[in-house]
Amino acid sequence: MPAAELELERLARLQHRLVAADCDAGLFYDPLNIRYATGTSNMSVYALHHPCRYALVPAQGHVTLFDFKTCEHLSDGHPGVGEVRSAVSWYHFITGPRTEEFAERWAAEIASVLGTYAGRRRGARPRLAVDRLDPLGLWALERLGVEVVNGGDAIGLARAVKCDGEIATMRAAIEVCERAIAAMEAACVPGVTEQELWSVMHQVAIAGGGEWFETRLLTSGPRTNPWYQECSDRVIREGDLVAFDTDHVGLGGYTVDVSRTWLAGDVKRTAEQRDMYAAAYEQVQRNVELLQPGVTFAEVSQRAHLPPDGLHSPANACVAHGMGLCNEYPLILNRDQFASDGYDGVLEPGMVLCVESLVAPQGRPEAVKLEEQVLITPTGPQVLSASPFCESLLS
Known part of the structure; x- marks a missing residue:
């Protein structure tokens, strides 16, 4: 099976699980979950302890990948990725005393992109499945009206059966x-x-x-x-x-x-x-x-x-x-x-x-x-x- 076909099949499995969970999208930080959804990989071990890249996966359509700055070229040839943006990082090494400010900036962009997926659930507020998220980000999304739910089940069940x-x-x-x-x-x-x-x-x-x-x-x-x-x-x-x-x-x-x-x-x-x-x-x-x-x-x-x-x-x-x-x-x-x-x-x-x-x-x-x-x-x-x-x- 060609790599592109494999990536699209994995993405379809994940999106099927997001629909079953009644979610507009999934937000994934775990490097292995990002790879499953997009086929992309970038500094995986570093990203395990520094949340420097993430993927917003709609229940339907192409993924928006937020990658490490200047790494947009790494997504070339991956058909499930529709758009690449620079990640907004807000861990202490990057932001120091401005962490809360950057978390708010991050949440505003997530909510904006998520808004393009919303409305598929009969006017309900956007529902987002997330695999991991620090409290500042959770609170910031909730203030913007985003309902955050556990995304581990969706991605775990998608990954369980191999094509x-x-x-x-x-x-x-x-x-x-x-x-x-x-x-x-x-x-x-x-x-x-x-x-x-x-x-x-x-x-x-x-x-x-x-x-x-x-x-x-x-x-x-x-x-x-x-x-x-x-x-x-x-x-x-x-x-x-x-x-x-x-x-x-x-x-x-x-x-x-x-x-x-x-x-x-x-x-x-x-x-x-x-x-x-x-x-x-x-x-x-x-x-x-x-x-x-x-x-x-x-x-x-x-x-x-x-x-x-x-x-x-x-x-x-x-x-x-x-x-x-x-x-x-x-x-x-x-x-x-x-x-x-x-x-x-x-x-x-x-x-x-x-x-x-x-x-x-x-x-x-x-x-x-x-x-x-x-x-x-x-x-x-x-x-x-x-x-x-x-x-x-x-x-």
């Missing part, structure tokens, strides 16, 4: 990332540091057209447990488990979220390493098979396989989570947390989910992390990730 072009792009992103995983595995020898090893992933993935990494989750030996430590200057030793989670925003902005655990060096696994790996592998394989179209999240949670007592880690909250431009709806929690924190829904063809396992026995020196990226097809789950599992731990 053919998105799946093709994701497959290409996974292929590049898995070349980086293979290069990192070849470099995983005793004596290398965690950071040196992780740098191999960066070099190969970025050289292949990948974009950035959301985390630095690669640890070894005693730093694998507890999980969620990021890589350090620790030297990997013979016999260590080395575990990682890619969290890679790759080609076209589509994320690759795959985890593997390796055994460093030419040594035999310990009995404990064998048992942990077998438990994690079984959990992933069995839970992949649960991802059938039409099955509810509650059913998946209830039927999901958990490792034996003493091996299941409460830090691994989910059976699976959605994946696209980043972590996305849905999040399916394990049954030990579903009642208190989960929500229900239905698996649909075109959803992509990542199936997780973390075996991290409390008080023990190591952990095993595995994760597969899976497409829901009309006939069942199809595993998209193809990086091999560690034979010395599995066999």
Whole structure:
């Protein structure tokens, strides 16, 4: 599918959700939401913590993109963008003590453009779905008569089901990332540091057209447990488990979220390493098979396989989570947390989910992390990730 066709299909999905939410338009600041709606990308990591660009998406028609000053040319060739304006930024670094003044200026322009979309809802005041907004902006829009509602549902549901072009792009992103995983595995020898090893992933993935990494989750030996430590200057030793989670925003902005655990060096696994790996592998394989179209999240949670007592880690909250431009709806929690924190829904063809396992026995020196990226097809789950599992731990 040509890029332009893909962008227009995504925009149409989002606009369908805005209509369903009875909104005149959506205002999106999250760089990934802007990319979904427009196909454009500009300083995404910077824009995650400096709100310097935003997109006003009408329920019908072309998008007005407010981009960083002098960056209008970056929208050339993106058919969903009808107009590009310079963003009015009003965070403290830019405005200092004049933040409220600039917020008022920003709101006046938003309300003016929004006024061209209004009237489609039988004279009701303009209704705007917003993904994120600081209080000054919210108050300024409300003073101008704009009704602001949560836009997370609309964009989240739009992004959940992928079209053919998105799946093709994701497959290409996974292929590049898995070349980086293979290069990192070849470099995983005793004596290398965690950071040196992780740098191999960066070099190969970025050289292949990948974009950035959301985390630095690669640890070894005693730093694998507890999980969620990021890589350090620790030297990997013979016999260590080395575990990682890619969290890679790759080609076209589509994320690759795959985890593997390796055994460093030419040594035999310990009995404990064998048992942990077998438990994690079984959990992933069995839970992949649960991802059938039409099955509810509650059913998946209830039927999901958990490792034996003493091996299941409460830090691994989910059976699976959605994946696209980043972590996305849905999040399916394990049954030990579903009642208190989960929500229900239905698996649909075109959803992509990542199936997780973390075996991290409390008080023990190591952990095993595995994760597969899976497409829901009309006939069942199809595993998209193809990086091999560690034979010395599995066999």
